[in-house]
Amino acid sequence: MRERIKYFNIVQILGNIFLLIDVIALVINQNDFWVSLYWCLIPFTLIGNVYCVGKWSKNGLNIDKRKSELVNRSLNDTTTVLLVLYTLVYLAIIFIQDFPNFNISLNNLYVFISLYLFTVILEIFIYVIIDKAYNDTKKIIQDNINKRK
Numbered sequence: 283m284r285e286r287i288k289y290f291n292i293v294q295i296l297g298n299i300f301l302l303i304d305v306i307a308l309v310i311n312q313n314d315f316w317v318s319l320y321w322c323l324i325p326f327t328l329i330g331n332v333y334c335v336g337k338w339s340k341n342g343l344n345i346d347k348r349k350s351e352l353v354n355r356s357l358n359d360t361t362t363v364l365l366v367l368y369t370l371v372y373l374a375i376i377f378i379q380d381f382p383n384f385n386i387s388l389n390n391l392y393v394f395i396s397l398y399l400f401t402v403i404l405e406i407f408i409y410v411i412i413d414k415a416y417n418d419t420k421k422i423i424q425d426n427i428n429k430r431k
Contacts, residue, residue: 291337294330297323298405305398308391317389324372327401328365331408335361360411368404372397 301323307316375393 291330291333293326294334294405297327297330298401301327301398301401305394308394312389312391320394324397324401327405328369328372331368331405332365335365335408335412361408364404364407364411368400371400 301320304316304320304323308320375397
């Protein structure tokens with residue numbers, strides 16, 4: 283567990299705490315300060331997620347070149363797709379609100395809550411994927427150790 287905790291970073295942790303506080307404050311009282319803070323915190327959580335994935339990719343267990351490279355490759359592909367999808371959803375919300383024909387605005391409470399839930403689900407998926415890659419790589423290391431004995 284300790285090996286996996288080291289991939290958390292302060293930007294991600296603080297971003298999620300402040301984002302939760304901000305969403306609660308938006309549900310209670312929706313004023314310009316909380317709305318602006320929300321749209322500033324979303325990119326910080328995205329940066330924290332990218333940093334977490336990048337840190338795992340660089341420092342992940344890598345003892346057997348062929349097999350652990352396949353595990354790292356699948357980890358990188360899946361997390362990259364998730365992060366790109368999240369970024370596209372964020373940018374689509376920002377882009378759509380500029381069109382007068384659409385009835386969506388950046389002050390819509392449903393947009394805040396749905397994007398927050400999407401952020402939480404994304405982070406859960408990322409940690410499940412990192413955990414799976416960690417366990418797969420650890421299994422490969424154990425198999426290599428057992429073959430040498």
